[in-house]
Amino acid sequence: MSPNFLIALIILSNFTLVSTSRVNKAIQITVVQGVLLGLIPLAMGLGRHLHILGMVLVAIVVKGWFIPFLLRRAQRQVHIHREIDPYIGYTVSLMLCALGTGLSLILAHMLPLKAGATEILLVPASLSTLFTGFLILVSRRKALTQVVGYLVLENGIYLFGLLLIEEMPVLVETGILLDLFVGIFVMGIVINHIQTAFDSTDTRHLAELKD
C-alpha cells in the first residue's frame, strides 16, 4: 500500500471531521486517524527497523485506542451527543478546510525538501491537518470538541514528525506521545469539573473573566 493512499484517507477524514455535528462520530474519526497515522511508517517500508515497529505499535495504541477511550469516557460522564450551534457553521467549515488544504499544498511546494521525500505528501498533509485542528479548536463551543481539535492538531504535528522517523530517537517520540496522553487526560478531568460546576460543557459559560 502506498503511503500517499493513507495520507489521502487522513485528509478525507479531516473533511468528515469538520462537517460532523455528532460527538460520537468525531471520536470515531479520531480512532481512524490514529490508526492510519500509525500505519504510515509501515507503508513507507520502514517495517524492518525494530524500534520503528515499536513506535508504530505505541502510536496505534495511544492514538487509536487510549485517547479515544478517554474521550468516550468523558463523553459518557458529561452526556453530550451533538455540537450545537458552533461559531462557524459546518458548510463554511468544510469550505475553509478545503481552502486550507489547497493552501497547504502550495506552501509545502515552496519549502525545500530533502531529496527522496518529495513524492510523499507528508508535508502538505501535515499542514492541512494542523489547519483542521485549529479550525475545530476555534470554531466549536463544547469543551470536548475542542479537545478533539487539539488532538487533530497534534496529529498534524505527528505527520510532520514522520518525515524524521528514521532519525528521531525513540525516547523523544515516546515522550511526546506520553505528554499528549497525559494532556488529554488532564483536560478530561477539567471537562468533568466544568460539567459539575456549570451543568454544561459549553465554553460560552467560561466568559466571566475579562477586562
Added chain:
Amino acid sequence: MAVLLIALPLLAALAVYWVISPTTRAWMLPVTGTLHLVLVLLALRHWGALPANAWLGLDALGAWVLLVISTLFCICAFYAPSYLALRADRDSRIFCVSLLAFLGLASLLAQARHPGVAWVAMETTTLVTAPLIYFNRNRRSLEATWKYLIIGSVGIALALLGTLFLAYAAHVGGLEEPLHYTRLIQHADLLSRPWLRAAFVLSLVGYGTKMGLAPLHTWKPDAYGETPGIVGALLAGGVTSCAFLALLRIYSVVVAAGEAQFAKELLVGFGILSMTWAMVFLVRQMDFKRMLAYSSVEHMGILVFGIGIGGHAARFALFHLAANALVKSVLFLSAGNIHRSYSAKTLPQVTGAIRRTPVSGWLFLLGFLAITGLPPFAPFISEFNIAAGALTTGHIWAGAAFLVLLAGIFIAMSETVVQVVFGTPSPQRVRTPYSDTAATTAPLIVALCLAGILGMWLPKSMQTLLEHAVITVDGRMPLREVRRVPLAAAIPQAEVPHE
C-alpha cells in the same frame, strides 16, 4: 549531580502524596526547596562547556536560570506552610505534589541538552501547574484553568512543530541525530535556512505563549487573577523563565547559523508590542491581581527586547530574569495577603491596605516601586542598562519607545497601587480575621532585600556566570571547561563582536 537535582524534587513530590498530616506535608516544601537550592549552589561550581553528546548538564545559561528558579521556589516554599495553614479547609495534597513536580521539571529543562527533551519538560510543567490554578475550586478558577490548559497546550504544540522544523533543517543539511544543542551550534552553517527561520518563528510563538508575550498572553490575566498569590509568584517568575530559557536555546542556534538579524528584529518587535499592550490594559485596572499579570506581560516584553538588542542589553536581560522573579514574588505574595485580608481583589473594596495590613501594604508598595525601576533595586539596574544598550547601539527609536513605555506603565500602575495602599477605607469593605504574621511576611522581606542587594552588588562568581550565559545565548561556546580555568582567558574572547 544532574540527575540528583531532578530526582530530589520528583521523589519529594512522590513522598508528599503519601504524607497524611497536612502540616508535615506543607513543611516538606521548604525542606525540599532548601535542599534543592544547596544542591544548585554546589552544582554551580561545576558548570562549564559540556561534551557534545551529553543529554543532561549545566552550562552557564542553564545554571543561571536554575539558580533563579530555585531561589524563587525557596521563597515561595517558606511562605507555603503559613498559607496552607490558613487554607486548612482545602486538601493540599495535589497542591504540594504539583509544586514539587514543577521544581523537578524545571531542573530537567534547565539541564536538557536536546530540544526534544527540553520540549517534553516544558509541556509537563504546563500540565503539573494546571491543578495549582484550580486550587480555589470555584467557577472562576475553573475557567482560568481551562484557558490556561487549552491556550498553553496549543502554544506548546506549536513549539513542538518548531522543534521538528529545527530537526528537519538539520536533516536537510545532512546533520543527523542526536541533535544536541552543542552539535547544532557547532554545525549551524549546515542547517537549511528556510526551515530554520520557520522553526524560530514557531518556537517564538509557542514558547512566547507560555511566557505570555502579547498578543499570546490572553490566559495570563485570568490565570494570575484567580490563583493563590503563591502560585502567581511561581508562574510569573518560574514557568515564564522556563519558557524563556527554551526559547533562548533555539535563538542561540539561529544566531550561530548567522540569522541573528532576522531573529533580533522579531524579538524587539514582540518586546515593544508586549509592553504597549500591557500599558493599555494597566490604565485604570481595577483588579490588582490582574494588574500584576499585565505587569508580567510587560516584563516578558522587556526580557525579549533586551535579547533582541543584544550585547550589553542581552546581559542585563538575563539579569532582569532574576530581578523580575524576586520582585514578582514580593508583589504576588503581598497581593495574596491583601486579598486574604479584604476577601476581595478589586479597587472599590480594597483601599487603605497600609492601615489594615501594614507590612503587606508596605511590601506591595515597595515591590511596585522596585518593579517599575526605583533605585537601588535590581530591576532599576537592568531596565536602565537595557535602555542604555539600545540607545548606544543605534536603536534610537526602539530605545526611546522603551523608555516612554516604562514611564507610561509606571504612571498607569501607580494609580491603582496608590489607591490600594493609601486610599480612604471604603464603606463596602469586609472585615476578615486575617492579619499579617511573621510567617506570611518574612519570606517577602527576604526576597525584597535580595532584590535590593542584587541592585547594588553582584558577587564576582555570578558576574562570570552571567558573562558566560550571554556568550551561550549568542550562539558561541563558552571557553570555560568543566573545571575552573583562569577566567582572564575567557573574558576578552567574550568581547569580540560576533558577526
